[in-house]
Amino acid sequence: MTDNNQSDSAFVIGWPIKHSRSPLVHGYWLKYLKIQGTYEAVAVVPENIDIFIKLLPKSGFAGGNVTVPHKETVYRLIDHPDEIAQALGAVNTLWLENGEIHGTNTDGYGFCANLDDFAPKWREGKTATILGAGGASRAVIYALGKAGYTNIHIINRTILRAQAIADEFSPLLETSLSAHGWEEATALLADTDLLVNTTSIGMDEDIEFPLDLANLKPNAIVTDIVYTPLLTPLLKLAKRKNFKTVDGLGMLLHQAAPGFEKWFGTRPNITPALRQYILSDLNKKATVK
Numbered sequence: 001m002t003d004n005n006q007s008d009s010a011f012v013i014g015w016p017i018k019h020s021r022s023p024l025v026h027g028y029w030l031k032y033l034k035i036q037g038t039y040e041a042v043a044v045v046p047e048n049i050d051i052f053i054k055l056l057p058k059s060g061f062a063g064g065n066v067t068v069p070h071k072e073t074v075y076r077l078i079d080h081p082d083e084i085a086q087a088l089g090a091v092n093t094l095w096l097e098n099g100e101i102h103g104t105n106t107d108g109y110g111f112c113a114n115l116d117d118f119a120p121k122w123r124e125g126k127t128a129t130i131l132g133a134g135g136a137s138r139a140v141i142y143a144l145g146k147a148g149y150t151n152i153h154i155i156n157r158t159i160l161r162a163q164a165i166a167d168e169f170s171p172l173l174e175t176s177l178s179a180h181g182w183e184e185a186t187a188l189l190a191d192t193d194l195l196v197n198t199t200s201i202g203m204d205e206d207i208e209f210p211l212d213l214a215n216l217k218p219n220a221i222v223t224d225i226v227y228t229p230l231l232t233p234l235l236k237l238a239k240r241k242n243f244k245t246v247d248g249l250g251m252l253l254h255q256a257a258p259g260f261e262k263w264f265g266t267r268p269n270i271t272p273a274l275r276q277y278i279l280s281d282l283n284k285k286a287t288v289k
């Protein structure tokens, strides 16, 4: 937050950026909290990301969010990545202090806070199975390790990517991490307290999710980080089998809150009204499509 709170402004950078819901979320909070700041989407092509970050300290922005495909590149360009950013090698939130750029990654925080809201018993679990091994998967795995999960199975089509995460995070976490192909998934579900989809498989509404949940531990919680559609193929399947499910929208809302507080000085609340506001927009876009 700068001294003149009235004129603070923040951004989200990405390429492409027009699908980002972050301006809606932050715009809602600015209006609700009657803060005179602004939050704008800025399209930055990969060739221009270096210069954008170089000019940032003198740009007048208090900070901003970073999304695909810039999270890793920007991590390497900033002055002070915090411990989580260093572990993940990626940032999604930037702020300025004394003309220097600080950065963190709030995706894991958002993931956990969403589960706290809708399935607080997740904190009693010990074993998680994570489907996927991309950037989002890394944030989720690191957060679960820090939250006390002692056993995490990482399942990925390309096992080498899962193995790379297990190798990299093992020294950082007191968690047993193992890498597997999808053919092993069914067997691994037997001791799973928390099942997480981080793959893009959930984005195609019309498919049957390629996993049999018959073996999943009773009382397991099933969650998906995809929120378009809100009811993903995995969540549909889990609901049919009467498992507790948590959709991915709350992760988007919660990951935004720490940045807003940094730039505008007030910690915003994640309310049912905000959720409804974003849901209406998602539904509108789905109808247009």
Ligand code: ATR
Binding pocket: 131, 132, 133, 134, 135, 136, 137, 156, 157, 158, 159, 161, 198, 199, 200, 201
């Ligand atoms: P993000 O950074 O958002 O996590 P990503 O790095 O593109 O995105 O990762 C997408 C994940 O979805 C990967 O785990 C990918 O598996 P691979 O590493 O084998 O590519 C997974 N994924 C995407 N489409 C898939 C499919 N049809 N079947 C299985 N896994 C898929």
